Amino acid sequence: MQTCLRAQGFKALAHASVLAVAGLCLAASALAQGSWPSRPVKIVVPFAPGGTTDILARAVAPELARAFGQSFVVENRGGAGGNIGAEQVAKAPGDGYTLLMGTVGTHGINKSLYAKLAYDPQKDFAPITLVAGVPNVMVMNTERARQLGINSVPDFIKYARSHPGEFNMASSGSGTSIHLAGELFKSMTGVSMTHVPYTGSGPALLGLVAGQVDVMFDNLPSSMALIKGGKLKAFAVTSGSRSLAMPDLPTIEEAGQLKGFEASSWFGLLAPAGTPAEVVSRLQQETAKALNSPDMKEKLLLQGAIPSGNTPQEFAALIEAEIKKWALVVKASGARVD
Numbered sequence: 001m002q003t004c005l006r007a008q009g010f011k012a013l014a015h016a017s018v019l020a021v022a023g024l025c026l027a028a029s030a031l032a033q034g035s036w037p038s039r040p041v042k043i044v045v046p047f048a049p050g051g052t053t054d055i056l057a058r059a060v061a062p063e064l065a066r067a068f069g070q071s072f073v074v075e076n077r078g079g080a081g082g083n084i085g086a087e088q089v090a091k092a093p094g095d096g097y098t099l100l101m102g103t104v105g106t107h108g109i110n111k112s113l114y115a116k117l118a119y120d121p122q123k124d125f126a127p128i129t130l131v132a133g134v135p136n137v138m139v140m141n142t143e144r145a146r147q148l149g150i151n152s153v154p155d156f157i158k159y160a161r162s163h164p165g166e167f168n169m170a171s172s173g174s175g176t177s178i179h180l181a182g183e184l185f186k187s188m189t190g191v192s193m194t195h196v197p198y199t200g201s202g203p204a205l206l207g208l209v210a211g212q213v214d215v216m217f218d219n220l221p222s223s224m225a226l227i228k229g230g231k232l233k234a235f236a237v238t239s240g241s242r243s244l245a246m247p248d249l250p251t252i253e254e255a256g257q258l259k260g261f262e263a264s265s266w267f268g269l270l271a272p273a274g275t276p277a278e279v280v281s282r283l284q285q286e287t288a289k290a291l292n293s294p295d296m297k298e299k300l301l302l303q304g305a306i307p308s309g310n311t312p313q314e315f316a317a318l319i320e321a322e323i324k325k326w327a328l329v330v331k332a333s334g335a336r337v338d
Helices: 002-035 052-068 080-090 102-111 142-148 152-160 178-189 201-209 220-228 252-256 277-291 292-302 311-334
Strands: 041-045 074-075 100-104 125-134 136-141 167-171 193-197 215-219 231-239 265-272
Touching: 002 311, 041 052, 041 080, 052 074, 052 100, 052 125, 052 201, 052 220, 052 265, 052 292, 074 136, 080 100, 080 102, 080 201, 080 265, 100 102, 100 125, 100 136, 102 178, 102 265, 125 277, 125 311, 136 142, 136 178, 136 201, 136 220, 142 231, 142 292, 152 178, 152 231, 152 252, 167 178, 167 292, 178 193, 178 215, 178 311, 201 215, 215 220, 231 252, 252 292, 265 277, 265 311, 277 292, 277 311
Parallel strands: 041 074, 041 100, 167 193, 167 215
Antiparallel strands: 100 265, 125 265, 136 215, 136 231
C-alpha cells in the first residue's frame, strides 16, 4: 500500500512539474512578445530621400511607432540599385530591430539583372507584408517637351527614332523598376537612349527638372506633385490599366500601341531571416491596420499608390512570382549589370 501511495505521489509530482515547466514556457513566450520592441526600430530605405520607397517608409513609420510605443526610424542607405541597403539588412541580426522597405528591384529584378548579388532575396529575408503597389509614369521635362513639340508617346517615339542617342533616360538606379521600364520601352520601340542612374528617385527628379536629363519612367507617387505643378509633362502610365489617381492618363500600351507593355512597382516590409515569427506577425498586423485606415488609404490612393497589408505568406508568394516574371523581362531587354 505504501509503495502504491508513494508511486501515486511521484506521478502527481511529475505531473505538477510538467505543468510548471509549461507555465514557465508560456510566460517566457508572453514576456518575449511583450518586451519587443524595447528600443527604437530601424527601417532601412535602400534609396536616397524623396522617392516612393522613402515616402512609403515615412508614412508607415509613425503609425508603427504609435502602435508599439517605440520609435521607428527611417534610415536612407542608397546605392547599387538598392543592393547596398538590402545587403545591410540581410546581414543584420534577426531580432526585429532592423527592417527593410524592399522593392520590386531589390526583391524581384536584381537577382536576374546583377551578375553577383551579395544577398538572396528569398533565403536571407522574412517577408512581413506588401505595403503598396504603384504604376510608373513616363515623364519628361515640361520645357524640353514644349521646345521639341512632344506631347504624347507617339510624338516621343517619332522624335527619338529620328534623333538616336539624343535623349538621356534617368532612373533611381540600375536594376530598379524605373530603369527596367525604360529598357523595356527601348526594346519594344527601337529607340536609343543613354541610361543615367541616380541613387534614388529624388535626385533623379531633381536632375530631370533641372534639364540635366530628358525622360524618366518614375514611380507615380514621387512624380505626382511635379506633374500637377507643371514641372513635368506626363505621357502615360506603365501599368496594365489606368491609375485611379490620374484616370485621364493613358497606359503606354494604349498610347504607344505597345501590346503587352507593363512595368509596375511594389514596396514591402521585410526582416532578416530568423526574425521570430511572433514579431513578424505583430508587424504585419499593425502595418495592415494602418494601411487600411480610411485616412491612410485615401492619402496613398491620391498619390497613386494602392495599399495592401497582405500576409507574410502571400508576400513571399508574390516575391517568388516576381523573380520569375522579371527574369524574362531582363532577358528580353538585354539589360545586365556586372
